[in-house]
Amino acid sequence: MGAPADDTSTDLLFNQSLEKGLAVLRAFSAKRRTMTLAEVAEATSITKSSAQRMIYTLEKLGYVRKHPLTRRYQLTPRVMQIGFNYLAADTLIDVANPFLSELTNLTGETTNLTEPDDDEMVYVARFVSTKFVPIHMPIGSRIPMFCTGSGRAYLSALPPDEASARLQLMELRTFTPRTLTSLEAIEAQLADARRNGYATNREELFIGDMTIAAPVLGSQGRPVAAVHVVAPTSRWSFEEAQQRLAPAVIDCARGISNSIRTLE
Incomplete structure (x- = not known):
């Protein structure tokens, strides 16, 4: 998922071995918790000999290990150090945490901060309510x-033309019967979000899950993240969630935006 990678075949500074090593780490997932050497090669589209070198090096560095009985490889907790270093170094998270905590106290619901990566948003901070999620x-x-x-x-x-251009490159696939997959329908949602100051998701990714979200803006006025609050359909109607949660979400995102601008 995401935009195609830049052509690196003629880039003399590009380290293809490092690229392959990272591809091996990314190949492990909930669907591929463990893999044989052949499965690693297939998952990363590299030769078995390259996969063997990558796995050997990663094993020596402590990022993967081989089960003594099954002989299958899996990630180790050391991999989490890389992600944790990002979280520890991200000033935005430190700034956002008090605002998210207050939003959870105010709404009684779980609140989240996500940051963009290609065509996806990544959860980087989360305050979970005591209620069922x-x-x-x-x-x-x-x-x-x-x-x-x-x-x-x-x-x-984002500027409307830029947002439209990005949408046209995305894979618009169906997750639930409610998922909007037509460009026209999604752009109508974005137009509403621009007018209202917040965006919504109404069971389009998971059944029973609604969210109200607002963008976090950096010093140049461009979005750098988004805040959203979870509104389970078991507790909220869509209309009630918009009326009662949206103002608080907008205020939270605005507070984070104003705070990070003073740090940039």
Whole structure:
């Protein structure tokens, strides 16, 4: 998912071995928790000999390990150090946390901060309410921009032509019977978000899950993240969520935006 990678075949500074090593790490997932050497090669589209070198090096560095009985490879907790270093170094998260905490206290619902990466939004901060939440989205989870409140909030804060151009490159696939997949319908959602100051998702990614989201803007007025609050359909009607949650979400995003501008 995302834009095609730049052509690096003639880039003398580009390290293809590093690219392959990172591809091996990214190949492991919930669907591929463990892999054989042949499966690693297939998942990363590299030769078996290259896969063997990558796996050997990553194993020596402590990022993967081989099960002594199954002989299948899996990631180790050391991989989390890379992601944690990003979270620890991201000033936006430090700034946002008090605002998210207050938003959770005010609404009684789970609140989140997501940042863009290609065609997806990545969870980087989260305050969970004491109430039941139908979908668990831990830090690092990724969701598509086009059909989520936070993604639409981010897109709505871009210049309309830029947002439209990005949408046209995305894979607009169906997740639930409610998922909007036509460009016209999604752009209508973005237009509403621009007018209202917030975006919505009404069970388009997960059944039972609604979100109200607003963009976080940097010093240049461009979006850098989005705040969203979860409104389970078991507790909220769509209209009630808009009326009662949207003002608080907008205020939260505005507070974070004003705070980070003083730091940039």
